[in-house]
Amino acid sequence: MLKLNIAPEKIGQARGYAKQIAESFDWLFKGYSSVAIERTILRLMGMDGAIEGGEPIPNLVVDHLKEKNILNRGVAYWVVNAMVAKGMSVQEVGDAVAQGDLDLSQVEKADDKLVLAKLDELVVKSLAHIKAQKGFRDNKFAEYGPRRRPALYVIVATGNIYEDVTQAKAAARQGADIIAVIRSTAQSLLDYVPYGATTVGFGGTFATQENFKIMRKALDEVGDELKRYISLTNYASGLCMPEIAAMGAIERLDVMLNDAMYGILFRDINPKRTILDQYFSRMINAYAGIEIQTGEDNYLTTSDAIEKAYTVTASQLINEQFAYISGLKPEKMGLGHAHEIDPTIENSFSYELSHALLTSTLFPTAPTKYMPPTKFASGNIFKTNLMDAMFNFIGQVTNQGVQLLGMLTEAIHTPHLADRALAIENANYLFAATKDFAKEITLDPDGFINSRANEVLDEATKFLQRVSEQGLFNAMRNGEFADIKRPEERGKGLEGVFQRDENYLNPFMEKMKEELGLNK
Amino acid sequence: MLKLNIAPEKIGQARGYAKQIAESFDWLFKGYSSVAIERTILRLMGMDGAIEGGEPIPNLVVDHLKEKNILNRGVAYWVVNAMVAKGMSVQEVGDAVAQGDLDLSQVEKADDKLVLAKLDELVVKSLAHIKAQKGFRDNKFAEYGPRRRPALYVIVATGNIYEDVTQAKAAARQGADIIAVIRSTAQSLLDYVPYGATTVGFGGTFATQENFKIMRKALDEVGDELKRYISLTNYASGLCMPEIAAMGAIERLDVMLNDAMYGILFRDINPKRTILDQYFSRMINAYAGIEIQTGEDNYLTTSDAIEKAYTVTASQLINEQFAYISGLKPEKMGLGHAHEIDPTIENSFSYELSHALLTSTLFPTAPTKYMPPTKFASGNIFKTNLMDAMFNFIGQVTNQGVQLLGMLTEAIHTPHLADRALAIENANYLFAATKDFAKEITLDPDGFINSRANEVLDEATKFLQRVSEQGLFNAMRNGEFADIKRPEERGKGLEGVFQRDENYLNPFMEKMKEELGLNK
Amino acid sequence: MSKIDKTQIRPYGDTLNDGRMQFSFSLPVPCDEQGKEAARQILVKMGVDDIDVCYMNDLHEGFTHFIAYGNTSASVDLTQINVKVVDTNVMDMYENEDFIDEQIGRTITVIGACIESDAHTVGIDAIMNMKGYNHRYGLERYRNINAINMGAQVPCEELLKKAREENADAILVSQIVTQKDIHIKNLTKLMEMAEAEGLRDKMLFVCGGPRLSHELAVELGYDAGFGTGSYSTDVASFISITLAERMKK
Amino acid sequence: MSKIDKTQIRPYGDTLNDGRMQFSFSLPVPCDEQGKEAARQILVKMGVDDIDVCYMNDLHEGFTHFIAYGNTSASVDLTQINVKVVDTNVMDMYENEDFIDEQIGRTITVIGACIESDAHTVGIDAIMNMKGYNHRYGLERYRNINAINMGAQVPCEELLKKAREENADAILVSQIVTQKDIHIKNLTKLMEMAEAEGLRDKMLFVCGGPRLSHELAVELGYDAGFGTGSYSTDVASFISITLAERMKK
Numbered sequence A, B: 001m002l003k004l005n006i007a008p009e010k011i012g013q014a015r016g017y018a019k020q021i022a023e024s025f026d027w028l029f030k031g032y033s034s035v036a037i038e039r040t041i042l043r044l045m046g047m048d049g050a051i052e053g054g055e056p057i058p059n060l061v062v063d064h065l066k067e068k069n070i071l072n073r074g075v076a077y078w079v080v081n082a083m084v085a086k087g088m089s090v091q092e093v094g095d096a097v098a099q100g101d102l103d104l105s106q107v108e109k110a111d112d113k114l115v116l117a118k119l120d121e122l123v124v125k126s127l128a129h130i131k132a133q134k135g136f137r138d139n140k141f142a143e144y145g146p147r148r149r150p151a152l153y154v155i156v157a158t159g160n161i162y163e164d165v166t167q168a169k170a171a172a173r174q175g176a177d178i179i180a181v182i183r184s185t186a187q188s189l190l191d192y193v194p195y196g197a198t199t200v201g202f203g204g205t206f207a208t209q210e211n212f213k214i215m216r217k218a219l220d221e222v223g224d225e226l227k228r229y230i231s232l233t234n235y236a237s238g239l240c241m242p243e244i245a246a247m248g249a250i251e252r253l254d255v256m257l258n259d260a261m262y263g264i265l266f267r268d269i270n271p272k273r274t275i276l277d278q279y280f281s282r283m284i285n286a287y288a289g290i291e292i293q294t295g296e297d298n299y300l301t302t303s304d305a306i307e308k309a310y311t312v313t314a315s316q317l318i319n320e321q322f323a324y325i326s327g328l329k330p331e332k333m334g335l336g337h338a339h340e341i342d343p344t345i346e347n348s349f350s351y352e353l354s355h356a357l358l359t360s361t362l363f364p365t366a367p368t369k370y371m372p373p374t375k376f377a378s379g380n381i382f383k384t385n386l387m388d389a390m391f392n393f394i395g396q397v398t399n400q401g402v403q404l405l406g407m408l409t410e411a412i413h414t415p416h417l418a419d420r421a422l423a424i425e426n427a428n429y430l431f432a433a434t435k436d437f438a439k440e441i442t443l444d445p446d447g448f449i450n451s452r453a454n455e456v457l458d459e460a461t462k463f464l465q466r467v468s469e470q471g472l473f474n475a476m477r478n479g480e481f482a483d484i485k486r487p488e489e490r491g492k493g494l495e496g497v498f499q500r501d502e503n504y505l506n507p508f509m510e511k512m513k514e515e516l517g518l519n520k
Numbered sequence C, D: 001m002s003k004i005d006k007t008q009i010r011p012y013g014d015t016l017n018d019g020r021m022q023f024s025f026s027l028p029v030p031c032d033e034q035g036k037e038a039a040r041q042i043l044v045k046m047g048v049d050d051i052d053v054c055y056m057n058d059l060h061e062g063f064t065h066f067i068a069y070g071n072t073s074a075s076v077d078l079t080q081i082n083v084k085v086v087d088t089n090v091m092d093m094y095e096n097e098d099f100i101d102e103q104i105g106r107t108i109t110v111i112g113a114c115i116e117s118d119a120h121t122v123g124i125d126a127i128m129n130m131k132g133y134n135h136r137y138g139l140e141r142y143r144n145i146n147a148i149n150m151g152a153q154v155p156c157e158e159l160l161k162k163a164r165e166e167n168a169d170a171i172l173v174s175q176i177v178t179q180k181d182i183h184i185k186n187l188t189k190l191m192e193m194a195e196a197e198g199l200r201d202k203m204l205f206v207c208g209g210p211r212l213s214h215e216l217a218v219e220l221g222y223d224a225g226f227g228t229g230s231y232s233t234d235v236a237s238f239i240s241i242t243l244a245e246r247m248k249k
C-alpha cells in the first residue's frame, strides 16, 4: 500500500499549532461584523435586486444604516423593525431605502417581541429553503450514487454565461463531475455582487445569483439525463465572501472556493475583514452542505514548488482549523495543493508524489483539491498534455478528492471545447491505467519520498510554531506568508468592519451555530 | 527497490527447456549450409557488385556452383581455387562467372596447400577489418562514454536513403542514441541483397551495403560533433540473414534485428533455412560486436497482449539460447517485448509493468528492446502521445536497455521530422521525472504485479516444456507458435539449403568459432 | 450561445464562429524570429488571421517545428453536404442468420483478403475470424455464411480466381497501408481486373481500412466501404440485405 | 534530400516541400460521415489537399472534434522576410555594470510594472527581482541600476507619474493576458498618454510578455519588445547600450 511513514505525533504537533492560530480569533468573531455580513443577512432574508447603474439594494441598505451610524446593531433589527412597523415586505423595505423614500433610523420602534417573531419567521423560512436545497442534493447523490474519487473537475471560462452553459453541458456529457464557472478576474475586490445574467468579463464572467441559477438549471437537466449529479463550483473569496456563500446556498452550488487567507495575501484585502467574513461565509457553506476549496496553489504560482512546499502544508492546516470553527466537517474540506514542480528537474515525479501524498496523509477524509501544472505549461501543447498525465497519475495513486484537470493549452488560452474533452480523456485513461497501483507498492521507509514528506512537514511545523507565537496578524505583518507584508490596519475593506453593539443581532448566524452544534 | 519475487529455480527450469530446444540443432549446424551462407562467404572474401538488372555477383556465383552440382563443397574452395589457378582476384572471379566467362567446375585444381593459404590470407584480412570496425566502435564508446540506458531508439522510414540521412542527423541532434533505418517491407523474402544506394521502397528503403555506408558516415559525422557515438540499426532477418549480418559487420552497424524464428513464423520462410542462417548470422554479429534485437513484439501485433504474454517470454528464452550457441554474450542480446495492452482496460499500467519487469528480471544484463504501443494507437495523436508516456515511464523504472520510441502519429504515417522530436522529448521528460522512482518502491509480494509475472512465467514454462518434448520443428508444424502451422518441409527458401560434403569449407565460420571460443 | 447557421459552419474554439484552429508543422527555416514570421505567413496565406505562433522548437538540420493557433475565415454549408453512407440496418449475428434463412434461403459465400503488397490482416481478421472483435463474432461463425479468409498479400489475380471457383457472393478487400496512395492504386487494379473478367456484376465488392470511407469506395466502383471502427455486423448486414434486395429484383 | 529553395518555403512532413501539416479543430456538426466531410471541406477551402481526417470525437451539444493531416499549397519567400529583432549584444551582469560605469557614468533608473488589469507579475519579476530567473540575476541586483518594480495592476497614469518623479531612463511594461487583444489596447493607451505628456522621448519604452515580439513592440511605438524566454541580461544590455548610443549623439 502506498503510504507515508510519518509519526502521528508529528502530525498532531503541526495541527496543534494551527489550532492555536485559528482559535485566537474569538474576540473578532464575537465582537465584530462587516458590511458584507450585513448584506448577507439581507440576502438571506430575501432582499435582492439592484438599481439602475447596478448598485445592489442590499449594499444601499447597509450603506444607509452606516451613514446613519446605526449599523452597529445590525441590519436585521432595522429592516425587520421597518417591516413590522410599516407592514412592508423585505423587498419593499429595500426598494424604498434604495429610492431614498425610507429612512430606517426614523422608523418608529415596533414591539421588540413582534420584531423578533418576524425575524424568526424569516430565518426559519430562509433556512428551510437552504435545507431543502441540501436535501435535494443529498437525494440526488443517493439516487445516482456518490461522486467518483478523484472527481473530474473542469472549468468553463468563456466570459459569457450562455456560452459557459454550452461548454459546461458538453463537459458533463464528456464525463466531468464538477463544473467550475471561472469568474471575471479580481471580482474579489468588488465590495458588492453584480446583478443579473452577465455576458462580459475577463477570463470568466461574474459570479451573480442569476448566473448561478442559470448554470444550476442547465447542470440539473444534463445530470438527470446522465443519471449523475453534476456539481457546480464558483468562488466565494473576496470582499463579498459571506454574500456569495449565501447566494450559493440559495441556488444550490455544491462547491465554493473559500480560503481563509487568500484575500489577504493575494488580493491585499484587510486581514480583519477577511478572517471575519470567512468565518460566517464558511458557516453558511457548512450549513448548506457546500464543500469548500482552498487556494494553496496560489503560493506556488509565484514561488518555487519545492522550496515553498511547506507553505502549502501550513496553509492547509490553518484552513482546516478555521473550517472546524465554522462548523465544516472534514468531508467538506477541499484543501488545495498543486503540481507545480519544474518538469526539467530530475525526479520531479517523486517530488510531486511525496507532496501529494503528504496532503492526503494529513487529510485522509478531505476531498482534497489537486491543481494541475500551470506555471511550467508552455505553448508546446503536446508536452503540457504529458505533464497533465503525470499529474493525473499522481492524483489517482494518492487518492485525491478532486482532480482539477489540466488543459494542454494552459499556456495559451482559457479552455476550448476540445481541450476539455482531451483533458477528460487524459484523466480517464490515467485513472483506469493506474487504478489499483497504489495497492501494489510500498515506499522505502528511508527513501527520498518518505524523507521529503517528513522534511516538508517539519518545515511547516516550524513555520506554524513561529506564526502561533507571533499570532497570525503579526506574522502577516512581518511578511511570514508568501513573502508579502500585510499589516492588520491596511488593505482593502477595513472600513467595512465594525464593532457590534450590545443589541447586535445576526439571527442567521445564531441559528446556524445552534444547528451546527457550534455553541458548546 | 522495484523487484519481482520469482523463485530462481522457476527461472532455471524455463531456461532449461529453452536450452534443450536450441541445443538439438547440432546436426543442422554441422551438416548443412545454405545459399545465403555461401554468398556471405563470398562477401566476406570481398566479392561485391551486381550485374545490370540488379542481380548481385555473389548470387550468380552461388547459383552457378549449384547448377554445376558442386556447391556442397562450399563456395570458398571453388572461388579460391580459381583465384590461385588463374591468378585472379576475388572480384575478377566473380565478375567472370557473372559474365559467363568462367566455369568454376572446369578450372584445373590448384595445389590444396596454396588454396588453403590463399583462403587463410583472405579470412585474416577480412576479419581484421571487422575487428578494426569493432575496435573503432569500442574506442568511440570509451571516448564519449557508454550509451545511456534506456537508450533512445528512433526509426527513419522515408523510403529514400538521402531523406533518411537528413532525418537521422536531426534525430541524433535531438537526442537519439540509436537510429534504425527501416527497410522496405518484406525484404525478408528477397533471396538476394539489393545493390547500391536506393531511394524507393515501401515504408522504408532497402537494406543495402551502400545504404549502410551512407548512413554510417552521416552518423559518424554528427556523432563526432555531438561527442556521442550514434548507433546504427538495420534488419538482418529473412532469406539473407548472414549476408546482411556480414554487410553490417563490414560497414559497422551496431545493432541488427535478428530473431531466430521471425522468418519462419511471420514470413513463412522455411524452418531449416532460418535456423541454419540465423546460426551463422548471429555468429558474425557476435564476432563484430553487434548487438542483436529480437522480434517478440510481432506476437502481440496480432494476438492479445495479456492472453499471449507467455509467448513473448518463451520466445525470448529460445532466442537467448540460440544466441549463446552463436557466441553472443548477454550484453549483446536485445531481447524484445512490447507495450501492447489495450489502454481501455483497468490497471493496464500494472499489467505492463509486470510484463516489462519479467523481461528485465529474466535478462538482467541484456539490453532488452522495449517496443511502444502501436496496435492501440489511434488517429488521436494526443492520446497516443499519452500511451507513449506510460510506455516511457515503464521503460525507465524497469530499466530496459533500449526504448524504441513510440510516435504520436503511429496510427497515421511513418514518422515526420517533428513527430520524432516530440517522441524524444516525451522520453526525456518521463525518464528524468521517474529517474530513481524504482529505487523508492517495493512490490507487494502477493500483489497483482508479482502474481501476474509468475503466472506468465509459468505459462511460458509449460509451453517450453511442451515444445522441448516435441522438438522445435514438430512444435512449429503443430501450430504451437503464434497459432500458425509451419512444417519443416515447407516455406520459402528450402531449396537453398544443402548438405555439406566431407570436403566442405567455411573458413570464416571456423575462424570465428575459434576466436569466440565455440569449439569446446 | 447564438443559434448555429448550418449554411455557414466555422470552427469553434470557445465562441460560436470564432474560427479557431490549432496547427502544427515544420518548416525548413531557422528557429528564430524570422522563422517564426515565416510560419505566421504560411498561415496568413491559408486565410488564417489572429495568429498566435505559441511554440517553436529547433529540429536541427535547418528545420523548425511550430505550433500555432489562428482563426480561419473558411466556412462550409452543411446543408449542401451529402455523403454516401452505408445505410442498411445493422443486425446482430442471430438476426442476420435468420434473415439469410428467410430472405436468401441458402448459404452465402464471402471471400476476404489483404490484396497486393498489404500484409495487415488484423483488420480483415476482425471482420472475418471466428473470434471477431469487440464482442462481435466474425463472419466465419455465421451459420449460413461460408467465409474464406485468404489472408495477407494476395495478388488480385488469385483473389478473383478464388472468387470464381467458389462462386462467391461477395469479395472483401482490406487495404491498410496508404503511403503514396497505394490503397487507391490497388483497389483500382482489382476493380479493373474484375470488370475485364466480367466478374464485377456477379458479386458484391466491399472494401475496408482506416482511410477508407463508403464515399471513396463507391467512387472507386465498389458497392460499399468501411472505415475505422467497423464491425462484422455492419458488413454482414450490408451484404445480406443487399443480396436479398438484388434477388427480389 | 534536394536543395532548399529559400524563396519557396513550404511545410515539411518527411519529404522536402510535401507541405504536410497537422490540424485540430471543432465544428458544430454531428460526429458522423457528414461532419467529417464538413471538416475536410473546411481544409479544402484553406487550400489543403490530400486530406486525412484521422480522428473525430463527439464533444456533445452538437460539436465534434477533428484531427487531420493535409498538404498545404501555401509557400513563403524567406528572403523577403525581415523581422525587426533586438540586435544589441548581450552582456552578463558584470560586463553590463562595467559598461554602464564606462559609457554612461551614472546610475540608470528603470521602472517596471504590469499595467492596467494585468496581475501576472512573474514575468516582470523574472526580469527585475534580485533573485532573477534561470541563473541570471534581475535588474535590482545590478550595482548601478536603480530598479523600481511597481508590481501588478498599475494604472498607466501612476506608472508615468512615477517615471516623471524618478526621472526614469527606461520604463518596463509587462502584458501577459491577451484575451480579446487587451495587451494591445493597454500598451497603446500607455504610449498615447506618454506622448500626450511629452514623456515619450525622455526615456526608453520597453515591453514584454509571452505574445509580444520586438516587431510588434516597435509597431506600437515602443523601443523594444521581449517575448517568452527573455532574460534580464537581454533587457539590461539593450537598455544600457541604447542609452549609451543616444548619449553619444
Ligand code: B12
Residues within 6 Å of the ligand: B182, B183, B184, B185, B186, B202, B203, B204, B298, B301, B302, B374, B375, B376, B377, B378, B409, B410, B411, B412, B413, B414, B415, C117, C118, C119, C120, C121, C122, C123, C124, C126, C127, C133, C172, C173, C174, C175, C176, C177, C178, C179, C206, C207, C208, C209, C210, C211, C226, C227, C228, C229, C230, C231, C235
Ligand atoms: C499491426 C501493424 C503491423 C503488423 C501487421 C500484422 C498483421 N498480421 O496484420 C506488422 C508488424 C506485420 C506490420 C508491418 C508493417 N507495417 Co504496420 N502497422 C500495424 C499497426 C500498428 C496496427 C494495424 C492494426 O492492426 N489495426 C487494428 C485493426 C483492427 O484496425 P484496421 O486495420 O483499421 O481495421 C478496421 C477497419 O479499418 C476495418 N477494415 C479493415 N480492413 C477491412 C476490410 C473490410 C472488407 C472491411 C469491411 C473492413 C475493414 O475494420 C477493421 C475493424 O474495425 C498500424 C498502426 C496503427 N495503430 O494503425 C501500423 C501501420 C499500418 N503499419 C505501417 C507500415 C508502414 C508497415 C510496414 C510497411 C513497416 C515496414 N517497413 O516493414 C510493414 C508493412 C507490412 C505490409 N506489407 O503491409 C504504417 C502504414 C503507414 C501508411 N499510412 O501507409 C502504420 C500506420 C504504422 C506507421 N505509423 O508507420 N504492421
Ligand code: B12
Residues within 6 Å of the ligand: A182, A183, A184, A185, A186, A202, A203, A204, A298, A301, A302, A374, A375, A376, A377, A378, A409, A410, A411, A412, A413, A414, A415, D117, D118, D119, D120, D121, D122, D123, D124, D126, D127, D133, D172, D173, D174, D175, D176, D177, D178, D179, D206, D207, D208, D209, D210, D211, D225, D226, D227, D228, D229, D230, D231, D235
Ligand atoms: C501564474 C499565473 C497566474 C497567477 C499570477 C501570479 C502572479 N503574481 O504573477 C494567478 C493565479 C494570480 C493568475 C491569475 C489569472 N490568470 Co493567469 N496564469 C498564470 C500562468 C500559469 C503562468 C504565467 C507565468 O507566470 N509565466 C512564467 C513567466 C516567467 O513567463 P512570462 O510571464 O511569459 O514572462 C517572460 C516573458 O514573457 C518576458 N516578459 C514578461 N513580461 C515582461 C516585461 C518586460 C519589460 C520584459 C522585458 C520581458 C517580459 O520575460 C519573462 C521571462 O522570460 C499562465 C499560464 C502559462 N503557463 O503561461 C496563466 C495565464 C496567463 N492566466 C490566464 C488568466 C485568464 C488568468 C485570470 C484572468 C484567471 C481568472 N479569471 O481569475 C487571472 C487574471 C489575473 C490578472 N488580472 O491578470 C490566462 C491568460 C489567457 C490569455 N491568453 O489571455 C493564462 C494563459 C492561463 C489560461 N490558459 O487561461 N494567473
Ligand SMILES: Cc1ncc(COP(=O)(O)O)c(C=O)c1O
Residues within 6 Å of the ligand: A183, A184, A185, A186, A187, A188, A189, A235, A236, A237, A238, A257, A258, A259, A262, A267, A293, A294, A295, A298
Ligand atoms: C481561493 C481563491 N479564490 C478566488 C480566486 C479568484 O478570484 P479573484 O480573481 O476574484 O480573486 C482564486 C484564484 O485563483 C482562488 O484561488
Ligand SMILES: Cc1ncc(COP(=O)(O)O)c(C=O)c1O
Residues within 6 Å of the ligand: B183, B184, B185, B186, B187, B188, B189, B235, B236, B237, B238, B257, B258, B259, B262, B267, B293, B294, B295, B298
Ligand atoms: C525481427 C524482425 N525482422 C524483420 C522485420 C521486418 O523486415 P521484413 O518486412 O523484411 O520481414 C521485423 C519487423 O517488424 C522484425 O520484427
